[in-house]
Amino acid sequence: MIIIDGKQTAATIRQEIAAEVEKMVRSGRRPPHLAAILAGNDGGSITYVNNKIKDCAEVGFTSSLFRFDESVSEEELLQTVDKLNRDPEVDGFIVQLPLPRHIQEHRIIEAINPLKDVDGFHPVNVGRMATGLPCFVSATPAGIVELLKRYQIKTSGKYCVILGRSNIVGRPLSILLSRKDEYGDATVTLCHSRTPNLKYFTSQADILIAAMGQPGFVTADMVKEGAVVIDVGTTRIPYAQAKSGFVLKGDVLFDEVAPKCSYITPVPGGVGPMTRTALLLNTLKAARKEI
Amino acid sequence: MIIIDGKQTAATIRQEIAAEVEKMVRSGRRPPHLAAILAGNDGGSITYVNNKIKDCAEVGFTSSLFRFDESVSEEELLQTVDKLNRDPEVDGFIVQLPLPRHIQEHRIIEAINPLKDVDGFHPVNVGRMATGLPCFVSATPAGIVELLKRYQIKTSGKYCVILGRSNIVGRPLSILLSRKDEYGDATVTLCHSRTPNLKYFTSQADILIAAMGQPGFVTADMVKEGAVVIDVGTTRIPYAQAKSGFVLKGDVLFDEVAPKCSYITPVPGGVGPMTRTALLLNTLKAARKEI
DSSP states (O other), X not given: OEEOOHHXXXXXXXXHHHHHHHXXXXXXXXXXXXXXXXXXXXXXXXXXXHHHHHHHHHHTOEEEEEEEOTTOXXXXXXXXXXXXXXXTTOOEEEEOSSOOTTSOHHHHHHHSOGGGBTTOOSHHHHHHXXXXXXXXXXXXXXXXXXXXXXXXXXXXXXXXXXXXXXXXTHHHHXXXXXXXXXXXXXXXXXXXXXXXXXXXHHTTOSEEEEOSOOTTOBOGGGSOTTOEEEEOOOEEEEOTTSTTSXXXXXXXXXHHHGGGOSEEOOSSSSHHHHHHHHHHHHHHHHHTTOO | OEEOOHHHHHHHHHHHHHHHHHHHHHTTOOOOEEEEEEESOOHHHHHHHHHHHHHHHHHTOEEEEEXXXXXXXXXXXXXXXXXXXXXXXXXXXXXXSSOOTTSOXXXXXXXXXXXXXXXXXXXXXXXXXXXXXXXXXXXXXXXXXXXXXXTTOOOTTOXXXXXXXXXXXXXXXXXXXXXXXXXXXXXXXXXXXXXXXXXXXXXXXXXXXXXXOOTTOBOXXXXXXXXXXXXXXXXXXXXXXXXXXXXXXXXXXXXXXXXXXXXXXXXXXXXXXXXXXXXXXXXXXXXXXXX
């Protein structure tokens, strides 16, 4: 059984990105520039955006943050999106979700220029992904596929079961892994809250991806001997002894599932760091006008 | 075992549409207008477009056809797309595929105004479908879902296996049927040419949808007792005795599979007529500005 080290893999990729940025700068180009829009005071969102900015600094990207109050209007956000769309110094930008309740998220996201949509949430990018055209793929699915590649875990012809049909993880992954592609070509079943007998499906899977946000949901009896298990869950569980006051728990009961696996990702240190790094990879692509 | 009568269902829906059009016209509005762009001399394409125009006449829609030679340039097609995008008298239009080989199909499709894209092929419509937003759904998947609705065949909680991952049938159906929706909420497996043991999956399916284009591929041993079988295949097989010189064959070996099914669609007379009718429904939606 091999524990997939997402932290180390992400660090390696960040070094590769930093080297690319150095090359760009040496050749007289400006470094890639990622902007972020953050509205409201959600603790999780603030942490995520701060981490993204820190990541940018680490690899030599420029970053900028546009912060708004909880009370920001849709109009103000749209104006900022429009400004960033037109700013030639900004290669890509993200709008941190969730937005305040009175904002229609899809209106903001659909206003983003798809060529700067490094989160890959714009319908044009989702649709281009679904039809096999070049596009920005959202960070978590892209990070997972990158992790499989780096560990040379083949997906072609494998049976892959995904738990959770969210728009940012399960749905896009189900599309990516079943596309005609070297790192696709899997037979994929997408399970969700209306699937009557999850164990029936999970116990058949060569590759099991848990993205439900239910800590410890996947137990050993649900997993086939020798399976590859990817745990996307990151639920914060209060824990007084931790400096942050919480620990992250995955959807997989690691201690009992791991011995049955050929490969497994831990939480933390598995998919999480790859998600952050995939955003940097997308920003680099945007700066190079690869899409 | 019930044979799903797509021809009759389509005829009923067309009557409903015709009644709607009459109402629109009585209230002083113009009837819905569908335009079609056809390039080249592919026999199949000409027949399809002619049928669509005939269908428009039957329900009282206006239609118009823009025909081009095989040698048409991308620029000419883009100009026509642009003209139709801006013409307030045209509610929706389609570009009949395949286009001549020297044309980049995706460039033409991405030039269509998504609000007039009644074929639902524009990435914005595919992406909106994948993320659960209002959109135009392409005709074959939309027609199949409509058929399931009219026959009150529940999909929620059912296990659905789809054979074939094309951008116009298998892929969008896999998304539609697994979405959070009364006529979704199925657990869906998408199988394709790289699936090692198709029978393993098909024989577990409550609902089996065959969309591979391989006549007679699905045999009785591949189907679960009591399954719903939807046959999307329509391969033309030369047949001298037929007036047209060919017969249509589905992907399912109907005679041996039908006795095991709870419901099954025949070929012809199953999915085909519903596909044509779904295009009319989309055009009606476009005329009413429902999307």
